[in-house]
Amino acid sequence: MYRLGVLISGRGSNFHSILENIKKGFVQNARIVVVLSNKEDAGGLKIAKDNDIDAFFIDPKGLKRDEYDKLLIDKLKEYEVDFVILAGFMRILSTGFIETFKNRILNIHPALLPSFKGLHAQRQALEAGVKFAGASVHFVTDELDSGPIIVQSVVPVLSDDTEDSLSERILKTEHKIYPLAVKLLTEDKIKIKNNRIVIKADEIDDNFYIINPVCDKKE
Amino acid sequence: MYRLGVLISGRGSNFHSILENIKKGFVQNARIVVVLSNKEDAGGLKIAKDNDIDAFFIDPKGLKRDEYDKLLIDKLKEYEVDFVILAGFMRILSTGFIETFKNRILNIHPALLPSFKGLHAQRQALEAGVKFAGASVHFVTDELDSGPIIVQSVVPVLSDDTEDSLSERILKTEHKIYPLAVKLLTEDKIKIKNNRIVIKADEIDDNFYIINPVCDKKE
Numbered sequence: 159m160y161r162l163g164v165l166i167s168g169r170g171s172n173f174h175s176i177l178e179n180i181k182k183g184f185v186q187n188a189r190i191v192v193v194l195s196n197k198e199d200a201g202g203l204k205i206a207k208d209n210d211i212d213a214f215f216i217d218p219k220g221l222k223r224d225e226y227d228k229l230l231i232d233k234l235k236e237y238e239v240d241f242v243i244l245a246g247f248m249r250i251l252s253t254g255f256i257e258t259f260k261n262r263i264l265n266i267h268p269a270l271l272p273s274f275k276g277l278h279a280q281r282q283a284l285e286a287g288v289k290f291a292g293a294s295v296h297f298v299t300d301e302l303d304s305g306p307i308i309v310q311s312v313v314p315v316l317s318d319d320t321e322d323s324l325s326e327r328i329l330k331t332e333h334k335i336y337p338l339a340v341k342l343l344t345e346d347k348i349k350i351k352n353n354r355i356v357i358k359a360d361e362i363d364d365n366f367y368i369i370n371p372v373c374d375k376k377e
Numbered sequence: 378m379y380r381l382g383v384l385i386s387g388r389g390s391n392f393h394s395i396l397e398n399i400k401k402g403f404v405q406n407a408r409i410v411v412v413l414s415n416k417e418d419a420g421g422l423k424i425a426k427d428n429d430i431d432a433f434f435i436d437p438k439g440l441k442r443d444e445y446d447k448l449l450i451d452k453l454k455e456y457e458v459d460f461v462i463l464a465g466f467m468r469i470l471s472t473g474f475i476e477t478f479k480n481r482i483l484n485i486h487p488a489l490l491p492s493f494k495g496l497h498a499q500r501q502a503l504e505a506g507v508k509f510a511g512a513s514v515h516f517v518t519d520e521l522d523s524g525p526i527i528v529q530s531v532v533p534v535l536s537d538d539t540e541d542s543l544s545e546r547i548l549k550t551e552h553k554i555y556p557l558a559v560k561l562l563t564e565d566k567i568k569i570k571n572n573r574i575v576i577k578a579d580e581i582d583d584n585f586y587i588i589n590p591v592c593d594k595k596e
Contacts, residue, residue, distance in 0.1 A: 270509060272492050273489070285573075287525055287574055289526060289528060290531050306506055
């Protein structure tokens, strides 16, 4: 049983989705042992408490990045965390943090990486006029939004989309692929090879094609 | 009835697909009036001749880019071409050529632009470890593979894919979306607005969701 630490800054909807998928048995080999937030009013803190998961607001006020990240590391180590799950955590992590949990930090980004790294990915997609957007779960490395990609989802971009409508469509798929990535990871189905992710093909066949709203739309 | 000039360098499979879609009436408002190749042995030249379309090998030997492009422009103007369709034409076009046919040149690129511009897009995708790849039909501007996107397709990347197998999967969708883009263009359904393409929503609903092999795989 792997121990997950989740970092949030807001409502924590991806955290919630992973939690629900653990509860219902889709993710069987992991449990969330601690939730940390850099925002005191993050909605995800309440979700954690409602589910008897230890949750802490770690105040960044007046701290340098390394000092703050040291607090995070200490807390995650205290809880003997195997994997760190970034779920809307709106801070750049220090190299020290990333090295401490090398190849054990996951993030989700609302774009078909390597397109549209950084902030406001959905807006970037709309401005680029792409016809498909999506989300990517990836390992975190020192380079922003550039680590090995584990799972991706695809959604259509419609001609009348706003940043909100596109974000919502993408978010629905985030709630499916992030638990899927955690499941694959904690069932030891993922290998990193030449900086790429290798997943057993049967896993992909079983899971990949159910998470594409382009298909759902068709039905 | 719009007049198309097609530029090729090789087998011309996308040219062939557009031609077939004109023949069977999917594309009703266009006909291909001339095919030009910078390679004497391009298979597409034979396809053109077999279909009674005028086709020419324009020899680039010893010519500067502007001089060569002037020959292309002259021939395309002689045939009173409305739109220029790049179908595997393996030369960079000069600014002069692009200005001459401003907003009237289409290209297809085997990637989900803006990812993986330039050569060997499929190999780039494999090396990046993305889970979805695709193709993009776009207007040609001075910046390589960066003009407004008209239609895109999506295909899964499988864990045992080679450059060949992925390229073949993408190519099958190219043969669907390039005729679709030509159809939309020649039915005046496409507008360029803020450097983005606007297509009437009903067109998208009718066409977009049929060209996604991720869905086909599921059925």
